[in-house]
Amino acid sequence: MKKRRNPVIVVLKIILRVHLWFWGIIAGLCVLYIFVNPPLTPLMIERYLVRGYPIHKREYISLNKIPKRVVSYTLALEDPNYYRHFGFEWEMIKQAYKRNQKAGKIRFGASTISNQVARTLFLTTKRNYLRKYLEVQVTLIMELVLTKNRMLELYLNYVEWGKGIYGIETASRYYYHRSVTNLSSGKAKQMVSVLTNPVKYSPQSYYKSASARQRYQILDRYF
DSSP: OOOOOOHHHHHHHHHHHHHHHHHHHHHHHHHHHHHSOOSOOHHHHHIIIIIOOOOOOOOOOOGGGSOHHHHHHHHHHHOTTTTTSSSOOHHHHHHHHHHHHHHTSOOOOOOOHHHHHHHHHHSOOOOSHHHHHHHHHHHHHHHHHSOHHHHHHHHHHHSBOSTTOBSHHHHHHHHHSSOGGGOOHHHHHHHHHGGGSTTTOOGGGGGGSHHHHHHHHHHHHHO
């Protein structure tokens, strides 16, 4: 007589297999992205299909060509401890969790640049706990496979900077008709200031956003 399998064990094995496949795919893509720049990202596809945003002609720029002051502005506002953490800022995560519990829904994040790269290149922008769960796994794999400089380069070249505008060089040419290498300090600060809401506000209209104004003032104060 054939022994009946425990359904709990069966389910657990399926879950483990799904995770192993997921980890393998992400790790494989991360290895590929050491050498190759992604032609498209889930964020681009989502914005195009769901919101109808066109994908503007993209201009890729290597990290060593981006002015150091622009990189410093970005790190100062987005992730000051980027080169010191392993993908997560645990104190910020605890604070965000408490604020979300109080609000009754996911409204506040504690995303590092690593987390932003994870969801930009591999996931979606939907705010839910499943995405956060997957984001943790993707971030850990990226931190193991990719260098910090490569992740930062991917971030600066794929982060959303407007409707259908992705990457700092593309954004600079779109908004200011020049390469980021030729941007003045003030214009570069405007660019970085609107990263909290780049779809609603452009670098030229950053002053209409209270948070972007505050971010610009922080940069003006310390740089």
